Each structure stands twice: as structure tokens, then as C-alpha cells.
Amino acid sequence: MTITDAPTATRPAHRRRLTRTLLIWLLVAPAAIWFVIRGFGFERDRFIQLIAFTPYVALWSAIPALVALVARRWAAAAVAVLTAFGLAMGVVPRALPNLDRGPSDGTAITVMTANLLFGGADPASIVRLVRENDVAILAVQELTEPAAGALDAAGLGDLLPHRSVNAEAGASGSGLYSRYPITEPGSWRTDGGFLQAYATVRVPGAVPITSESAHPLAPAVPESFSGWRSDLAGQPAADPDGTPRILLGDFNATLDHKLLRDLVGTGYRDAADATGKGWIGTWGPYDGDPIPPVTIDHVLADERIGIRDVEVHGVTGSDHRAVIAELTLPEAR
Known part of the structure; x- marks a missing residue:
């Protein structure tokens, strides 16, 4: 049995x-x-x-x-x-500071990027961040004509009088503001339809630097996926033999996206990643949406530029937070 x-x-x-x-x-x-x-x-x-x-x-x-x-x-x-x-x-x-953050000797400068959410961000909030953090270069995305006027009315023109601005209705407008004189201002339109303002900034005592307000198309719906890929792949690569470049803006991508890692790999440093602050969210729940924070706003600096520190601040009226980076530019020879 x-x-x-x-x-x-x-x-x-x-x-x-x-x-x-x-x-x-x-x-x-x-x-x-x-x-x-x-x-x-x-x-x-x-x-x-x-x-x-x-x-x-x-x-x-x-x-x-x-x-x-x-x-x-x-x-x-x-x-x-x-x-x-x-x-x-x-x-x-x-979440760990890099041992190599680039050169520590040179000319200190602070840059900032902010997405204005269809131009609806509070201009006083933007200007306050610029003033309190001694920002010398500001990149904005989703800049509309009314928003550009409101920023100037709030005092941005007094702080950052030089600009390369191409405002449009909706989310496609772009702007770059500078305390220092600029040359070769302009903008180009990505395949996804967003503008990216750029200029060469002449900071006293430093080599000229090209700054650009980056804004690849958001992968919000299936119809935008191919545009997102094309826009990220089309971002300007770092050029070790050319003018040092700073790309700052809403990349609509995190460092977990290979296309953004590939872009950084051409010769940039991600400022937040370099300072151990790469987990700080910049988009998600900041306008009330039930979305966990993710880091899609970045400051990418040419490897010849040093990274000192990064801070992230809320912007009233926007679903993005502003990223502020302290950099060290190579001295002019």
C-alpha cells in the first residue's frame, strides 16, 4: 500500500x-x-x-x-x-559626486534652465531665481510672446540684457538670455517642431562659449516617438576642437535613455550627475499630476568646463523645476 x-x-x-x-x-x-x-x-x-x-x-x-x-x-x-x-x-x-568634475581653475559662471509650460510660468519666480542665484545665462523653453514680455516687465532685461529669443505660441518657443555680450545669435527648428535658441557668449576673462536652449520633442503620444528619437539624435555633439558648448534645457529624456547617454558620451558632463544630484526630480508631480518625479531637465557642459555645484528649484506655474548649475569656464589665453 x-x-x-x-x-x-x-x-x-x-x-x-x-x-x-x-x-x-x-x-x-x-x-x-x-x-x-x-x-x-x-x-x-x-x-x-x-x-x-x-x-x-x-x-x-x-x-x-x-x-x-x-x-x-x-x-x-x-x-x-x-x-x-x-x-x-x-x-x-x-547620487555620488564624481571625482572628475573638470577644471576647478578658471572663470566662475552660473547658468539656469527653466521650462515655462506654454509660457504660463510666473515671471517673477523666474526673475527671482536669476537674481538670487546670480545667474548669468538663462535658457527657457516653451517661451511665448506674452511670456517674453512679462519676463522683461518683471525685470529680466535689467539682469540679462543680451538675448537670442524666438518666441512662439504653444510649446515650441525658445529663448537664451545673457548678462554678457553675445555673438552669432540664432535658433533652429528640430524635426519635432521645437525651436532651440543659441548664441556665443563672451564672458570676460574666459574663452567664448556656445550656449543653447535644448528642447527635443516630448514622447507624449505614439505619434511623437519618432520625432523624439530624431530630435535627441540631432542634438549638437560636443566638439573637442571647437568652441566649448553648454546644452541646457528640457531634454525630455533621463540618463536611462541611451540616446541621451550617447550625447553625453560625445564629450559632455551632466552637471547634476557630476555633483551627485542626478536623482533630483525636475518633472512629474509639480503641477499636481500624480506622476513620480523624473529628471529630464539637464545642464550638459563640455568636458573642458568644470562643474562646481547644481541646485534645483520649483517654478510657480510650471510643471518643471529650474536647474541651476555653477560652472568654471576655461580662461582666455
């Missing part, structure tokens, strides 16, 4: 073990797939949007690893641990 019933008795236990193993793999798989997509730049379609939330997935990925280890499902545990480690290596360094 015992011999004939033994296989029957072991079947439920075997099924339970298989079920637990399957459930653990189902727990492990999403983060593992996420890691592959993020690591190799396979983001497509809706994953273009989702990949911005990688830091949250990295934090969560420790849970499947712990569950698999406790359950002694060693194959699943190995995959989960490698996934958690890989995701951590992608996001943790942003």
Missing part, C-alpha cells in the same frame, strides 16, 4: 514546488527584461516613456532577488541578483 501510494502522495508537493518556482520567475522576469531594454537601448514605443522611471525599478529589483534567495531558487536568484546589481550600477552613481 505504501509503495503504490508514494507517487500519488508526492504529486501535490511537486506541483506546489513548480508553482512557487514559476511565481518567483514571474516576479524576477519584469526587472530582468527592464534591465536588458535599458542597458542596450532597446526602448521603443511606450517603453520610451517608462524607461524614465528606471531608478524606481532599480530600487524594487532588490525584492525579487531577496525572495528568490530566501526560497532557494538559485537560478532565479542568480538572474535577480545580477539584474539588481546591473540596474544599481546604472543609477546609483548619479
Whole structure:
């Protein structure tokens, strides 16, 4: 009787073990797939949007690893641990100051970028940030004609009298304001339809620098995905043999997007990443939307430019926060 019933008795236990193993793999798989997509730049379609939330997935990925280890499902545990480690290596360094922030000797300057949300941001809030932080170069996105007039009426023209401005209705307008004289002002329109104002800024005692208000198309709907990719791929690369460049603005991408990492890799430093402040959110819940904070506004500085510090401030009336970076420009020879 015992011999004939033994296989029957072991079947439920075997099924339970298989079920637990399957459930653990189902727990492990999403983060593992996420890691592959993020690591190799396979983001497509809706994953273009989702990949911005990688830091949250990295934090969560420790849970499947712990569950698999406790359950002694060693194959699943190995995959989960490698996934958690890989995701951590992608996001943790942003919270740690880099040893190499570029040159520390040179001319100090403070720059700022702010998205005005269809021109609706409070101009007094922008001007206050410029004044209180001694900002010398300001890049704004979604600049409308009324917003440009309101900024001047609030006193921006007194603080930053030199400008390259191309305001438009909606989200496509762009502006670059400077305390110091500029040359070669202009703007260009991305494939996605947004303008990017630029100019060469002549800071006393420093080499000339090209500054540009960056604004690739937002991947808000499927119809904009190809424009987003084209706009990011079309951003000006750093030129080690040319004029040092600062790209600052709303990139509609985080450092978890491969296209932005590729752009930085041409010879830029991300100022927030370099100072260990790369986790600070710049877009998401700041106008009341139930969206976890993500970091899509950046200051990218040519590697010949030093990074001193970064601060992020709220802007009344905008869904973006302003990014303010203290930089060191190479001295003129």
C-alpha cells in the first residue's frame, strides 16, 4: 500500500514546488527584461516613456532577488541578483559626486534652465531665481510672446540684457538670455517642431562659449516617438576642437535613455550627475499630476568646463523645476 501510494502522495508537493518556482520567475522576469531594454537601448514605443522611471525599478529589483534567495531558487536568484546589481550600477552613481568634475581653475559662471509650460510660468519666480542665484545665462523653453514680455516687465532685461529669443505660441518657443555680450545669435527648428535658441557668449576673462536652449520633442503620444528619437539624435555633439558648448534645457529624456547617454558620451558632463544630484526630480508631480518625479531637465557642459555645484528649484506655474548649475569656464589665453 505504501509503495503504490508514494507517487500519488508526492504529486501535490511537486506541483506546489513548480508553482512557487514559476511565481518567483514571474516576479524576477519584469526587472530582468527592464534591465536588458535599458542597458542596450532597446526602448521603443511606450517603453520610451517608462524607461524614465528606471531608478524606481532599480530600487524594487532588490525584492525579487531577496525572495528568490530566501526560497532557494538559485537560478532565479542568480538572474535577480545580477539584474539588481546591473540596474544599481546604472543609477546609483548619479547620487555620488564624481571625482572628475573638470577644471576647478578658471572663470566662475552660473547658468539656469527653466521650462515655462506654454509660457504660463510666473515671471517673477523666474526673475527671482536669476537674481538670487546670480545667474548669468538663462535658457527657457516653451517661451511665448506674452511670456517674453512679462519676463522683461518683471525685470529680466535689467539682469540679462543680451538675448537670442524666438518666441512662439504653444510649446515650441525658445529663448537664451545673457548678462554678457553675445555673438552669432540664432535658433533652429528640430524635426519635432521645437525651436532651440543659441548664441556665443563672451564672458570676460574666459574663452567664448556656445550656449543653447535644448528642447527635443516630448514622447507624449505614439505619434511623437519618432520625432523624439530624431530630435535627441540631432542634438549638437560636443566638439573637442571647437568652441566649448553648454546644452541646457528640457531634454525630455533621463540618463536611462541611451540616446541621451550617447550625447553625453560625445564629450559632455551632466552637471547634476557630476555633483551627485542626478536623482533630483525636475518633472512629474509639480503641477499636481500624480506622476513620480523624473529628471529630464539637464545642464550638459563640455568636458573642458568644470562643474562646481547644481541646485534645483520649483517654478510657480510650471510643471518643471529650474536647474541651476555653477560652472568654471576655461580662461582666455
